[in-house]
Amino acid sequence: MADKVTIADVARVAGVSRQTVSNVLNTPEVVREETRQRVLDVVGELGYRVNRAARQMRTGRSQLIAIRIDPDRDGINGSVLDRFLHGLTDAAARSGYRILLYTADDDRSEVATFEDLLGAYEPDGFVLTGTHHRDPRASWLLDKGVPFVTFGRPWGEEAAARHPWVDVDGSAGTAVATRHLLDAGHARIGFLGWPAGSGVGDDRREGWARTLAEAGVDPTGLSRATSDAVADGEAAARDLIDSDPGVTALVCVSDSLAVGALHAARSPGLAWREDTRPELPIAVIGFDDTPVARAVGLTSLSQPLKEAAASCVTLLARILEGTETARASAASPAHVLLEPSLVVRQSA
Amino acid sequence: MADKVTIADVARVAGVSRQTVSNVLNTPEVVREETRQRVLDVVGELGYRVNRAARQMRTGRSQLIAIRIDPDRDGINGSVLDRFLHGLTDAAARSGYRILLYTADDDRSEVATFEDLLGAYEPDGFVLTGTHHRDPRASWLLDKGVPFVTFGRPWGEEAAARHPWVDVDGSAGTAVATRHLLDAGHARIGFLGWPAGSGVGDDRREGWARTLAEAGVDPTGLSRATSDAVADGEAAARDLIDSDPGVTALVCVSDSLAVGALHAARSPGLAWREDTRPELPIAVIGFDDTPVARAVGLTSLSQPLKEAAASCVTLLARILEGTETARASAASPAHVLLEPSLVVRQSA
Structure with missing residues (x-):
């Protein structure tokens, strides 16, 4: 050798x-x-x-499945895709495939990398993550007839019917979280989310708003939108709590924002907390059940990542092994929508 | 397609x-x-x-470099290898290689996977992680003449001279941490580590013990060893603090143990803390600067993972491109030892 x-x-x-x-x-x-x-x-x-x-x-087959690996951003939410990647590598091996990694800074460079990989390594298919509105990556692969599956549903109507996907039902998750808080006696339950327009973020907000409305609480004014960092979550939580002293609980779109909300809820600077409701701390629920949630005692929604990864391999293998052709799947694409589960810890 | x-x-x-x-x-x-x-x-x-x-x-070249991806254990320390993997994928792409992933449960199954991969995918080389005493993986690859580099030095004398490696100097890291605490006025500085026999753990303990001894403090009795989980760290910290009330600071072999130590240091159950030294909380320093450290304000040692990954690719590419043969490197293997840096936050 x-x-x-x-x-x-x-x-x-x-x-x-x-x-x-x-x-x-x-x-x-x-x-x-x-x-x-x-x-x-x-x-x-x-x-x-x-x-x-x-x-x-x-x-003409390489038995390789290609997937992008992201840089860690704040390092909290990145761990979700790392866990997905482990599950994918395991599931692929059981089906006779191996995982080929690549990095890309944005959609354009990812499409350029598709060409490079197809020319040099001939992966049999791709698993795309981080799907979003008007995703040019899916369109490119569809145009070229390259088999792929997305982890994340296609956001936007046109794309919805054109390729197989696997996703976790975020709206169902935040509904479970909101019901958990309602059952514990909370009524004015706030939501810390991302700015409107992100498919994942809007979906998670919808589950909270719907469940609150069903319980007879008007969600108007109880939601804040911010970028996904701990400090932003802390500021947004303070803003919401200051403007509405009736708020006793927060559902958050991510563990990053939830850790920020915990900082705000526990801060001695918030005079009202000591004075007006010393026996009732602010309850906080995050999303993704990251290692950080485990370390700080944060109640959080857990995605079934192993199952999601296995489903991606199954759907892709069906196309590659001819059980289902990409063409046939384009008419009515296979998809799997999984339910997250609530992991209850000290924070709510 | x-x-x-x-x-x-x-x-x-x-x-x-x-x-x-x-x-x-x-x-x-x-x-x-x-x-x-x-x-x-x-x-x-x-x-x-x-x-x-x-x-x-x-x-006869595949331009593939293979590496194992681990399951997340407590999810805290696993993030280190995930960050390393991202750096490796990036560095490899710049040198014309792509990363092929595999999983394995133990050394034996990893060696079996080597055979499978070499037969079916022909990776040009491997990057091994998690090196340890009497590592059968390195011996197997050396026997077969398969090019590889390890992230983690070879532990044990025989192996030390036989293959290229990249590592981070753990002993230098804990020495910096201990000096930081000495400079802040701490004298009786404890160490929470892993049981003796792990190369990485013993190395990190040595840096603490040496620095303490150099400052005229006898490290005897100031060290505890335990498995790597938050609850174990909490118990070990309590035990050390209870048995030696003079201890005001802890250097920890991992962020997992450090988060446990923080729980112990902040626990209201520890009566001495309120009574005997209310103005002096226990200072805690972790190792690996994980997302959890960032979230809870833990001072921690950061490994230069991007640089380590780039060095692995460089050493491996030198062998693959014939600048250095595996045979020549066996006589005096190339290696890179990088220094970690202390990221100071609230905990110390």
Whole structure:
């Protein structure tokens, strides 16, 4: 391996031309049995590793599934995709595939990387994460007829019917969280979310608003939107609590914002907390059940990431193995929508 | 792609045999110029993707680097390897390599996976993580002559001289942490570590003990060893603090144990804290600067993971590109030892 065995080495030792070795590996039927056997013996003897390349030449299949790995942003929410990636690697191996990683800074560079990968590595398919409105990545792969599945549903009407996807039902999750707080006696339950327009964020806000309205509480004015960092969550929580002293609980779109809300809820600077309701701290629920939630005792919604990853491999393998063609799936794409579960800790 | 173009499709459209197509791709010198051009035109027209397989047949190189991805354990320390993996994927792409992932439950299954991967995917090399005493993985790869580099030095004397490695100097890190606490006026500084015998854990303990001894403080009795979970860290911290009321600060081998120590230090159940030194909380320093450290305000040692990942790719690429042979490196293996840095937050 250090001095890697090449096709030329095999040819030399077997006393045949490189062309003959190539024939044995690619079109064995054109080679005399005796020669074929001699070449194969040398291949085995020298440890020439031909399986992959030869198989790929014959079948046009690489048995590789490609996926992007993201940089960690605040490091809290990034762990979700890392756990998904572990599940995907495991599930893929069980189905005879391996995972090929790539990075990309934005949609455009990801599409450029698709071309590069398809040219150089020929992955059989892709798993896309971080789907969003007007996602150019899905369109590009659809145009080229490259098999793929998304972890995250297609957001926006047109795309919705065109490719298989797996997602976790965020709206169902925040509904469960809100009901948990209502059952514990909270009424004015606030929501800390992301700015409108993100499919995931809007979906999670909807579950909270709907459940609150069903319980007879008007959600108007009880929601704040901010970017996804701990300090932003703290500021938004303070703003909401200051403007509405009736608020006793918060559902948050992410653990990052929830950790910020915990800081705000526990801050000694909030005079009202000591004076007006010393026995009732602000309850906080996060989303994603990250390691940080575990460390700080944050109640949070957990995504079934292992199951989601396994479903992605199943849907993709169905296309790749011809059980379902990309064309057929375009008419009515397969999809799997999973339910998150509430992990109850000290914070709510 | 959905109906993937095969070598047979190219042959049919170009009006030649499959053998001729194969010849054009593998040994173009044996094909007449006119035929060669016609076949290549059809290859381009149909979008037959041949680069990878054909190149691999010719060069015996896959341009793949394989690495294991671990399941998250308590989820706190796992994030370190996730960040390393992102850096590795980035650095590899810049050097013309892609990352192939695999999972394995233990050393034995990892070695079995080596065989499977080498047979089916032919990675050019491996990056091993989690090196430890008597590591059978390194021995196996050395025996087979498979190029690899480890993130983590070889622990144990024999292995030390046989393969290239990249590591972060844990002992230098805990020395910096201990000095930081000494400078802040702490004298009896405890250490929460792992049971003796783990290379990484012993190294980190050594930096603390040496620095304390240099400052004239006898480290005897100031160290506790436990498994790596938050609850274990809390129990070990309580035990140490209870048995030595002079202890005012703790250096911890991991953020998991440090978060446990914070729980112990802040617990209202510890009567001495309120009574005997209300103005002096227990200072705590962790190791790895995980997202959890950021979220709870834990001072921690940060590993330069991006640089470590880039160094791994550089060392491996040198072997793969023949600048350095594995054989030459075995005599005096290249290695890179990086320094961690202290990220100061509220806890110390």
